[in-house]
Structure formats: structure tokens, C-alpha cells
Amino acid sequence: MTDLTKLTLAEARDGLVAKKFSATELTQAFIKAIDAANPHLNAYVLPTPEHALAQAKASDERLAKGTARPLEGLPLGNKDLFCTKGIRTTACSRILDDFKPTYESTVGQNLWDAGAVMLGKLNNDEFAMGSSNETSAFGPVVNPWRRTRHGQKDNAKLVPGGSSGGSSAAVSANLCLGATATDTGGSIRQPAALTGTVGIKPTYGRCSRWGIVAFASSLDQAGPIAKTVRDSAIMLRHMAGPDAKDSTCVDLPVPDYEAEVARGVKGLRVGVPKEYRVDGMSAEVDALWQKGIAWLKDAGATIHDISLPHTKYALPAYYIVAPAECSSNLARYDGVRYGLRVPGKDLIDTYEATRAAGFGKEVKRRVLIGTYVLSAGYYDAYYLKAQKVRTLIKRDFDNAWSDVDVVLTPTTPSPAFGFGEKAGDPIAMYLEDIFTVTVNMAGLPGISVPAGLSGEGTPMGLQLIGKPFDEGTLFRAAQVIESAAGRFPVPERWWA
Amino acid sequence: MQVDEATVRRIARLARIRITDEEAKALEGELSGILAWVEQLGEVNTDNVPPMTRVADMKLRKREDVVTDGEKADDIIANAPMTEDHYFVVPKVVE
DSSP, X not given: OOOGGGSOHHHHHHHXXXXXXXXXXXXXXXXXXXXXXXXXXXXXXXXXXXXXXXXXXXXXXXXXXXXXXXXXXXXXXXXXXXXXXXXOOOTTOGGGTTOOOXXXXXXXXXXXXXXXXXXXXXXXSGGGOOSSSTXXXXXXXXOSOOEEETTEXXXXXXXXXXXXXXXXXXXXXXXXXXXXXXXXXXXXXXXXXXHTOEEEEOOTTSSOOTTBOOSOTTTOEEEEEESSHHHHHHHHHHHOOOOXXXXXXXXXXXXXHHHHGGGOOTTOEEEEEGGGSOTXXXXXXXXXXXXXXXXXXXXXXXXXXXXXXXXXXXXXHHHHHHHHXXXXXXXXXXXXXXXXXOOOXXXXXXXXXXXXXXXXXXXXXXXXXXXXXXXXXXXXXIIIHHXXXXXXXXXXXXXXTXXXXXXXXXXXXXXXXXXXXTTTOHHHHHGXXXXXXXXXXXXXXXXXXXXXXXXXXXXXXXXXXXXXXXXXXXXXXXXXXXXXXXXXXXXXXXXX | OOOOHHHHHHHHHHTTOOOOHHHHHHXXXXXXXXXXXXXXXXXXXXXXXXXXXXXXXXXXXXXXXXXXXXXXXXXXXXXXXXXXXXXXXXXXXXX
16 A cells, blocks of 8 residues: 555545545554654654544544545644643643643644544644744754755754744654644744745634644734645635634634635736845845746746835844743743642742743743833833834835735745754844744734755745735645645655 | 843842843843844834734624633643642742
């Protein structure tokens, strides 16, 4: 039999309906693949094979009865930021200890209600704070891709991006058909770009945030990482939707995104912002960008130079807004109601000891920055100022939308880097998000689609940014790039 | 903005995170670096610019003011490090 783990989500769906294999066989193939790969890649922090097989059995019964739901029997990975009822959820932080939620996230519930199977919980940067998955309490995730330097295979471990590094590594290594992820400053799109996978951060409000461990509430959004543009469209349709439990989640119907994929880009106006041509951008990233422009033009789109003048201020403004909101959100981890408790001599001592032991270095750094910018006398100078700059960033896009329908940029300034290469310098790591963070600041949808290989033989992505709630156009344009560039499967399963 | 060690300690106290002397020293440099880097926002004229509050212009959804949840004390204390009769137990705070 062919290797079922290599199928796309759409192929697996069609194969299950055509009864070429069962949901149980498909799930078992993934469980076997996870067993072999996880000691090397560390993508899953908690595989849940028994849970998966029970769901698969129920799916097989429905498939036999002809009552299959849209994602019936399709095995997915679930980022450990999503609460799972009765199944340990940690946000990859020690402070959550052995936390077992008594509820399921809305996005997760939507997927399981559509018939999907959960293979386990995926690794991520602690509380989603990081761009390399190196801040996880469970240790880093290894990118399934390896680089070539000076004509030689280099076995150095590369990062899979972050914070959704478990999701991106698991999808690219065929350890699930697709995965949930979250994106606060680039945490879906950057890891997708570094692993040759597709990742979409929808418009703020498209997916419910209920039951997802909060990082920065005005920026956080859930979305999928998948093998193809079509797969990401299928997944997003079944993750998104109104939710009475999240007042920022919009009451808008979710379109059939899969139907958008094949619509092409004839007459679509594509904007190319000059401000994304940053100092020190490598020639290969620029060349990739030019290729993307040519592909869209060949498919009938028109290309327009645009200006987004406040782009350079997005990242510094983000590093006020995100830490401020995280310091507020993470105040709940006090060792009283759930998670870790380190006893102290009194209550305040208990708080301080618990939080010192429970939070990692990067989380502490951000909580402290956030506490500083929100402390007495500084609110106007920092948080309010940054929120005003956000308005200007959003206005740049509002102005652009009168001339263009979608914006094309690179996803990241460079391909996957090695373990530890950026860990010593917080700002160097923050610069990973320079092309993605504006999208969160403006609340817009953005998709990263693999478009080529670097000189080191590792994948690179292009990003498409759309109007609010116009994810459909992103899928159309991303499919044109995927069709032209081809797909980028990991060349060698060196771990098996 | 230069952050000195006393400020780092004051912030850590506000954030309820105990830090070691070594951490305080390292954080002094790191926080100063990050705050110096965000200073560039000062170049942007934000006079008469409102802070961003939403992506698209829409009304905040409202619902009937009725009880829709509750009666789940067991669930609420299920993950607590220390409990007694549906109460969270903490170190004594009043003498």
C-alpha cells in the first residue's frame, strides 16, 4: 500500500469517501510515523494515540453508514495552546504543569464536530513567545529540512520557526494531514515559510479565541498550517465561524474557501510595497519576490507599486502592545487556581516563587517589558502611542485598498537558521517577524505559501495580505503561486 | 530609556516575579536595549490620531443579561494545587 501519510488532506478525504482505506488505517499510519519521528523532531509534546483511534473508529462507523461529516476521519495535530478537554494543555510552559482543561477550545470543537481526528498536542514556543520554538519548556523542535553549505550536506539542526514550530514541523514531516496554529506576530506564517508548508492567519475575529491560551488578545488569531493551499482552505472553513463565547469573534458567514482556490487571478490588482525592500534583504529573497510577481502577472493579475509608509514602525509598536497585553494576560498564573505552585512564606512570596520557577527567560523578559510600559506614568508614552501608530499602519492599508486587492511580500527576511544562532540577541530574533507583524497590527488576513528554495536548499515563502475578511482572495492568489512554484516536500526522511 | 537595576527590581516586584542578582543585571541591559529600540516611535506624529480599537467597523455584540453558565464548582477547582470544600487554599493573608 502507498504511504498514507504522504497524502494531502484533500486526497485523504477523497480516499476515505471512496473507501480506498479506513480512518483507522489512516490514523495508524500517522501514529507509526509519530513514534518513529518524535524522538528526533520533538514536534509533539503529547501524542494521544488512544484518543485518535477512538475518534477514527467512530469516523469509520459514520463513513460506513454514509453519514460522514466534512472532515470525517482526517488526522490533525493540535497546537498545545488550544485547550483540550481532559487532555493536558500547557502552552509549553512549566507554569501550567499538568493542567487538564475541563473544556475544549471553540476552534478545536469545530474541527472535531466536523469529524476530524486529533493525533496529539504540538510543541510551540512558551506561551507562543518566540520565532524559533527554542523557548518551549519541552525543548526545541527540529526542522525536518537540512541545509547544504559549500556543496556539502550540513547536519546542523535547523529551527522550524515559531511559535507554531511543532505544527510546521509535523505537517512538513507528514506527522499529520494538517495542524492548528496561532499567530500573534507571525507565528503561523513564519514557521510555514521555514518548512515549505502553507499557513494562513485569518482576519482578526474570523476564528474564536475562546479556549486558546491568551498571549496578546488584540493580536492573537488561530489558523491552519497545511500541506497545500487547498488543504489550508478546507481547514480554515471548519475552524472559523461565529462564537457567542468570544465577543471579538465576528458574526459573519464563513465562505466555502475551497471553491475559491481554483478561481484564478485574472484582473486581480496586486500591490508591491516598496517599504518591504528592507536594508540587508538578501538577493535570493528579492529574486523570489520577483518570481512571485511574474507568476501572478502571467496568470492575468496586474502589478502595482504601492507605499505603506508606516511599515518600519510596526515591529517596535508590536514590542509595546504584545508585551503589555501579555503581562496582563499572564497575571492569572499565580499558583492558586491551576498549574504550578511553589510554596512561599506568605501569599506574595508564593506568587513570586511560583512565577520565577514557572516562566522561562523570554516570557519573563516580555512580562517585565509589559509591566514597565503599563506602569504608572508610562501608559500614554508607550501603550497609547503604540495603539495610535497601529491606526496609522491600518490607514496605510486602507489607502492601498483603493488601488489594489491584495499585497505581495516575502514572508521572512531569510530561510531557516540553526539552533542557537539568534538566541542570544532578543532584537535579532524579533526581526524574524519584520514582514509578518504589520498584518497583525492592522488585523488583516495573511497567508504564506512556499515559493522556492534558498541557496542552502531550504524552503522560502511568499506572503499575500488581503482586505479584512477577504481570505478567499488570498486562497486564489496563493494557489496561482503554488501551481507555478510546485510543492516542497521534505527531500529526505533522515529520521526514519 | 536607560533602565537601572533598581527599576528592574521594582518592575519585577510589580510583576510578582522573583529575580536573582544575576538575572537583574542581565535584564538591565536587555530591557534598556528593547526600550531604546522602541524609542523610534517618537518620530511618528500621532497628534489627533485615535488609538486603534477594531479591524472593521462593527458593533460589539450584546446578549440578554441572563445566567448561561455555572453550577460547576468541581470543574473550577479540578486543577487547583490545593483545595478544601470547593475553596482554593492559599497561605494565610490576615493575622
